[in-house]
Amino acid sequence: MDPISQWQIIGQSVRGAAHERQGTPNQDAIGWLPKSGVGSSLAVSLADGHGSARYVRSHIGSRLAVKTSTRLIYSFAARHKDAANLSLIKRTAEEWLPQALARAWFEAVKEHLQENPLSIAEAQAVKGKDTAEDHTIAYGTTLVAAGVTDAFVIYLQIGDGEILTVTDGSEVKRPVPNDERLIANETTSLCAENAWRDFRVAFQPLTKSRPSLILLATDGYPNSFRNESGFLQAGSDMLKTLRAEGVSRVRHTLPDWLRDTTRKGSGDDVTLAILYPGKTRVQNQKRRPRPHKSKPA
């Protein structure tokens, strides 16, 4: 298999149609490193702040999650990109990274709280009917992230959201194991006690095969499809569109696609990241842009 010289990323977050109607902010966040979106090592993180009343600072919590996670995973990927011992990297990714991510987010939240203590109204909202007063709950968020190098991919997830991989032959898979506890509007969270235990981690060595596309999304995106097959189809359609239309055009039209998705679909904030090896080049720059075929419900 030819080595991948570069990974590239396209990503976007749009405020949900329902959030616009209700006047609530976009509680999702997205970020990647390096900022150019191109590199032999690359990390991307997406987070979805919980919307219920007590998570009054979840839009900040999601941004802090993205910031801390992207830095940590990028540093990890860059540090290990040339390492030969993939078993050791896998074990470190599975055992150390979740704890490091949960701890880094918690420290960032604590620092934010010290500089910006909760108001009385915020503290009351957080407290709810519980006797406990853990103010970090105000920042509750999920996290979906990936780190890619020439040699391996790490996938990490806590809470709802989705990660898909698409092979060269358009086979779509979920690299991260399903969490059957996530049903209705309930999710695991970085703000939970021992959050690191709820991380789902997958490690993919790129020795034999590699994904032609990795798609990461907050739950507003998959929830916009009428059924599972429609969402999975979106993964392979995205690869076809990238190949046919080219990167820059997909990047240009992505915000409109996502706004259309939330308006016709879930109404929730929608955040999407697309990672692909550098060999997926622009095929024909002169063709007009068109949205990918899979439509939300």
Next chain:
Amino acid sequence: MAVDGKIQSLNTAIKEAIPHMQDVADENPNAQVLVRAVKFSDGAQWHVSQPTDISDFKWDDLEAGGVTAMGMALGIVADQLKIPPMTDRALPPVLVLISDGQPTDDFTGGLQALMNEPWGRKAVRVAIAIGEDADPEVLKKFIANPELRPLQANNPEALIKYIRWVSTAVLKSASAPASQTMAASVAGLNVPIPALPDAGGASADDVW
């Protein structure tokens, strides 16, 4: 008041609530509201068998008669809350149990079947007792949450108010639930329940 009077009041209350449900659904284009109904007396069966979009929903009158096969009714609902036919990606169902009597079959078994299903446990479960013959303890077991008590409708006006409340305020809340941690859900309801309507007083001649 006779049993026939109660069932006619129920038919009227449901018909009256339909346009209000349609209004709530129209306000939230991001949620599809589907309605089904199970009737139970000597046995239990679907009264509205197919999940019907609220915009097309019509109510055929129920008739009074028989006993109260509530456990069988819960079992029928439980079957349809399995994954599949449900998917794990949906809004929480709202289950409304309306009864004027004591269960006459295996209520515990039916309730267990319902609560064995993830969507049964995560459903918003509301109960309305019509008249004094309904068993509030049974309805409390169905709700299974101390924060929400059975609604006691002792006259037609109260029944209309409660059914309107469930089909509008509760529906609206369940159609756009904000996410929360599992720990928060264990501590209370996974969908915020709006304030209950005031059922008002009743005159001496319209109390069941």
